[in-house]
Amino acid sequence: MKQGLFIVVSAPSGAGKTSICQKMLEVCPKIKFSVSHTSRKPRPKEINGRDYHFISREVFKKDIKEGYFVEWVENYGELYGTSYKEMENNIKRGKDLLLDVEPRGAKKIKRKLKGGVFVFVLPPSYKELERRLRKRGHESGAAIKTRLAQAQCELKEISWYDYVIFNKDLGKAVEQLRSIYIAEKCRRRFLNEEINNFMKNQLSKDGGY
Numbered sequence: 001m002k003q004g005l006f007i008v009v010s011a012p013s014g015a016g017k018t019s020i021c022q023k024m025l026e027v028c029p030k031i032k033f034s035v036s037h038t039s040r041k042p043r044p045k046e047i048n049g050r051d052y053h054f055i056s057r058e059v060f061k062k063d064i065k066e067g068y069f070v071e072w073v074e075n076y077g078e079l080y081g082t083s084y085k086e087m088e089n090n091i092k093r094g095k096d097l098l099l100d101v102e103p104r105g106a107k108k109i110k111r112k113l114k115g116g117v118f119v120f121v122l123p124p125s126y127k128e129l130e131r132r133l134r135k136r137g138h139e140s141g142a143a144i145k146t147r148l149a150q151a152q153c154e155l156k157e158i159s160w161y162d163y164v165i166f167n168k169d170l171g172k173a174v175e176q177l178r179s180i181y182i183a184e185k186c187r188r189r190f191l192n193e194e195i196n197n198f199m200k201n202q203l204s205k206d207g208g209y
């Protein structure tokens with residue numbers, strides 16, 4: 001069975017990663033979203049099993065001990081993790097996966113699993129990132145400061161990512177991510193079966209002359 005491709009998308013908060021990922025799933029229905037586990041509470045409109053598997057901190061910690069996660073991190077006081085089950089079940093069945101994971105987790109995935117594509121989303125400028133975070137309006141000045149400090153740390157990780165998307169315009173950013181996906185699926189390693197069939201047909205035709 002042909003293995004699926006996985007694309008890991010990271011970005012500092014405020015860069016627009018969630019919108020890009022949501023649109024990407026709409027325009028590429030063959031890609032499935034990798035549903036992470038988290039100990040944080042669901043936000044309005046979030047659905048258990050679709051946006052996250054919402055579990056208690058106790059269950060999360062038990063799962064960590066049992067080796068359930070490819071990677072997990074503590075982020076803003078909550079636990080987030082990607083399960084082996086989510087990744088392997090899909091990839092081994094030939095499904096392509098889109099992961100929304102921050103850089104520490106993404107790095108662990110890169111170390112542990114081969115064949116992924118790593119994409120970092122940036123806002124047009126640091127000033128714009130600050131403006132977007134303040135525009136959200138639901139966070140205190142201190143929380144915004146913490147997010148900006150975390151953004152500074154995350155930006156240092158950009159060096160090992162495969163692709164970078166500047167999210168100035170949502171439509172263009174989604175088009176770039178879709179182009180990355182299309183190009184990656186044209187890699188020879190994904191097309192061995194098709195190439196072999198092509199060669200076989202070619203050989204049997206040659207044999208006929």
Ligand code: 5GP
Binds near residue numbers: 011082
């Ligand atoms: P939020 O709480 O806003 O949904 O997500 C907060 C951060 O956690 C985002 O940067 C998101 O990329 C990250 N995140 C979501 N799922 C995972 C995961 O499974 N592993 C890691 N390492 N980060 C995750």
